[in-house]
Amino acid sequence: MDKYSERWKKWFSKGQSPSTDDVGNQPDASAVAVNHDENVALEAEHEANLMGEESSDELKMPQSYSGENESPRATLVAAGVSATDLSPKPGSTKRYEHPELKGMSDAELLQVLRQSWGCSGNKLEVWGQLTVAGFADKQFVKLSEVRSVRDNAFLSYPCEVAHPLKDRGIYIPSTYGWDLVESGHKFIRCELELSPHNHREKHGNPLAVTVKPGSAIPLKKIPVSISEQLISTEDATLISELVYEHYLGLKKRELGELESKLKAEIETNVETAKRALIEVLSAQKEAQAEMAKARNDHVQVEQENARLKEAISQLQYRQTEEAEKLVLLQATHEKAEKKMSQYLERLKHYIDDKATILKQLEFIDAEEFELLFGDRRDSKRDEGRLSFGQDLGGDYAVGVSYIQAYLLERDILYPRHVLENFFALLRTHDLIVLAGDSGSGKTNLVQSVAAAIGGVAKIIPVKPNWTSSEDLLGYYNPLEKKYLATPFLEALIEANKNPDVPYLICLDEMNLARVEYYFADFLSKLEQRNGAPEVELFSDNESAHVLSELRQVMEIIRGAKDKYQKEDVVTFVKLLQDEEINAELRRAFGFSDKDSLIKYHSDIRRMLAGVLNTPSSLRFPPNVRIIGAINIDETTHYLSPKILDRAHVMKFKSPLLTDWQSIIDQVTSYGFGDVSKPLQVDLDDLGQRVPYPKFDQDHPFCRRFVELNREYFHPMGVEFGLRAIRQGLNYLNIFSEFNDDVDLAINNFVLHKVLPKLTFDGNKEAAGVTKLDLLFGLAANLNNALELDESLDDEFSVKKALPLIANKAKANDGIVNYWA
Template sequence: MLKKISSDSWIDNIEVNNKNFLGRKTVDYSMLNYGTIIPIRYYNKFLENLSSKLERGNRVKIDIVLNGDKYPGSIDMPDVKKRKTAPIRINYTDKLLKEILQKEFQSSYEYILDYEKKNDKKPNTIPDEYKEYIDFYKGDELDTFIMNLLPINSQEPFEKDNKDIYCDDEEIENEDIEVNNEFWNVTNIKEEIKYIHNYISRKGFNYSKELVENLYLSIKTKPFVILSGISGTGKSKIVQLFSEAIGANYDNGRFKLIPVKPDWSDATDLLGYRNIEGKFTPGIITLAAYEAMKNPENPYFICLDEMNLARVEYYFSDILSLMETKRLDGNGNIVTEKLISKEQFGRDTASFDKYGDVYIPQNLYIIGTVNMDETTFPFSKKVLDRANTIEFNKVDLNYNFEQVFNEEIEGRIYHNDFLKANYLKIAECKDEKEIAIKVIDKLISINNILEIYNQHFGFRVRDEIVFYMIYAIKNNIMDFDKALDYCIVQKILSKINGSNSDVLEILVKIFNLLNNSTFNCENYLDDVSIREMTKKSKESNYKLSSEKLMYMIRRFVKDGFTSFWQ
């Protein structure tokens, strides 16, 4: 029989005839959901199998092998101030692994669910009749750990003999283990973006390198981007090709093009609904998030094509709100609140078990394309406040036939770290505070103008512009003025519109601020001033912003109304 000599859930004095055996863990709530704490007496066994030294506040990525399949995980040492000896944890974030464990350890899992339902808390211990176990082994490579499951129905034959208990040595020794090294090694972000641009160009599509740089920075700043412009400029195509270039495509299911339907009036198509039989049917984004959670190292893309054929606020507001709940979990991953409440599943417990804990993971990126014409709906400030809006209105009709016949280049497989945000809060930018302070000073000057007319922006816009600027400058993708130019267009000017004379004053004052000029307007601008401003905009350090301001100013003077959108 098993001999328990410690007060935790690990079983000591187990004889297993395998030199790679590390220890036996009793299955509990934490192991069925995210991992477990490693007892101090087991520290050396686990740490000597890591490729780098583990220190307080840090973690080492590992591969967890189960039945020959690998799942991403980590071993970390949380910086718990109250503890003299820092705890060490083995963690996993893969949803598929979680599902396998819950299915295999049905005895423990059902006991935990039943106990929690009756007592409104999780059990501290599990009775002997429900106990199940996991054996941990070192893999053949560092940072690799093998799990061997011992569900209750596999234990009876081994309890008669304690030697080699619960272990098939031959199976463990012959297990085929390979370290996942398929991801492209990124050493220079700017060079990688250049490669992505080359990949897209070799496909016969003529997008500027600056556009690809801006798209990358916008996605990294926030995983929700809007591409706007006239029809036929390749908005959805660049999303597809950008995704392909970094390893996400139709074939592997990591790129999905979703045509928005005009009759979408709520979130059911995206999140899910209960059918007439009470069975929950998951929506498009729920399914994509579910798959992305199972493969957290790979980026996933959803392109919502012609996003404003329906009112975005009607069908997308729930998702926009969830995006603002982003936070870091205990493993340093970016998570949100759950997509679907328990009540929405009704009595469909099977669907709740599968989709009930789905959130918007850090490797899911949503990009919407929009056309602004008489068939579409305008955007509210709530939507624009939460996105970077990239315009596709400049069209170069020239075509390089020679370039098309050049040999195509293969896409690369990038780890999600290539796109994942490095910052969630501005306090996390302390190491780059010089850039942040310089950006904030510029934003204060702009906001002082907007505040006079009650058009000012808040902390969200400030923070996201700061993040964009840090990514651009640190990686030598853009200089300060050029990066700020994009941010002003995409995060500030896109929300200015109207027929009030205040709007014209705002536009002229921002133009003056950006160009160190002194143009004046009292409800009107004469042709001479407009020509001078137009000439100055072409020479400006903030050319994109100045040209957009001039478009909006000319439209106001001509029509008595103006808008960012063309």
């Protein structure tokens, strides 16, 4: 009898329960295992009921178990082991040699194991503990501490093996083993079968076994103290009624809880099923309604199809009629066009004759004659240019890359984001203001981009004494009966004569005079977005007077030539040299000997030139963009809120601070070959003057700037209205064709429209905080909201510019000034 059996016998003989330490230290062999019902008492009761041997005072446990749930203790009893003598009785102790085993069949090998391990019947059954073995990346489940179900003894293979069964355990097929572990089982009783033949050969063990899938019976421990309540007899094992009632009560409570849980689940499932049924019935009704509607719709569709067929038939009939009418109209049009062509040809000859007479009489010169009747199309413009639409596919991103490379070829370096921003602003048709110190490249940007896109740059210097729109556009002199044009107006007229050429007109040193004094009226005209605005220069009556006087002069000259039949006198000089005609002209004009026909001729010529060269009104050319260049110093003026509200301000820094090498590397990465030709950018490519997008409160851009206006702009006193937001929407749409970085577009817009308005006393309070604190809050808000390239310079990054402005104000007694 081993030490564990001795301890059991001692407990039985003394009638005492094992201590807590004894229970804790009791090995698996001393724990009476039960099946998965977790109660050996219920198992005994069930067996007794089947055998009809139950009494009111004691319950006899069956001597042998034939079912699958027999426990190791029951197996001991069945084998004739008394409760006081638990020493295991080993099976066959014969040892086998490998050659002897290799000559046996699988059935014979199983029989060897059954005899060696004392298994009865045809089953090779054992029990043991589930163990997870292996490494973290490759684990498996095995049966360790393998014991006999007959006498609870540790088992070993009856032959020489490299790894004893006690160390190696028995492998459990992967899926089955993990199922047992995940089910929370620790001990099982199971049936074994031989491992595959190749596995046995690989490990040098002809008797190697594995757990047979589906054969495991989970086992549970009960306290060792219960052993005191067990009394073994020759034909049964008796258990205390107190223990039996205790575990029966536990099982009944467990069954009651399970019953309540199942009832609750059933009720829940019933309610769920009812709701599902209601939903199904509702869905069925809806489906029936939809089917009825569909049938009705089908009928209506059939009716509509019939109506459409009839309408198509009528349209086909009308199409045939209209086609016949069109043929007649085309024939009539061709006749009318031919007749009109004849009329126009005759009119052209008539006008040419009259214009030739004006030219011969030197009332107009050759240039004015060519202006009136010559072909003004610039046939050479397309020569030597690269088509933006055809050669670059109309891709604005590629266009900016080419412009940057074209300028670099001429030693002109601008960062790509500057060219993107400027080109996008050109397409908005808004006023662009370039701000920066002298020599920062403002006017050079205008001239360079104009050359790169095949356009013309006109730089108009602004004088400090400009005080009205007449300084910008000129005025009509009634004494001289002519319009005195300015360089700005002449540039507009020139652009109007060359409608296919982009014109960038730059008002240099724009703020030497107060911009709102001389530019406000013209700027109001530029606000018109539905078509090109029209600028009135002088009254049409003035032109009518000049032309009427010219007509009278021509009739007098014609009359004098007819009177003396001198058709060969065609020039004004010959008219003066002819004494008869000279005298007739003086008489007709009412001139005395002191009056000069030559001076009168010059006056007529000057008046006619004014009418021909300067129209009474000028429609703003769609090929023109207006740009202003400003400096901020003691000799200049700040831009008024009206100007800032309508303009986009781009601020420049000294080119000496530019990272030129990064620009060169960037252009090199484009991979352009020949960049000697400028682009040919058509008017459609340069953008059309269209209304700004409508304000949409659901648009993310609109929501963001409404919130910024409420929280920061308005409390700081920065004017920011719907026009600015609509301008921003327009800019975002256009900029997306150059760059899909929305945060960069918003960054540019804030730089254009918000920062130039930051001029206020930061010490004043608004909404309980100082305006300077609001400015710091705005900087933090935009810093968190925008993701920008960290390589952007301070002037071009709102995340860097705003903190600089705020910190400068903090160091300057709270005075905020973007322009300082």
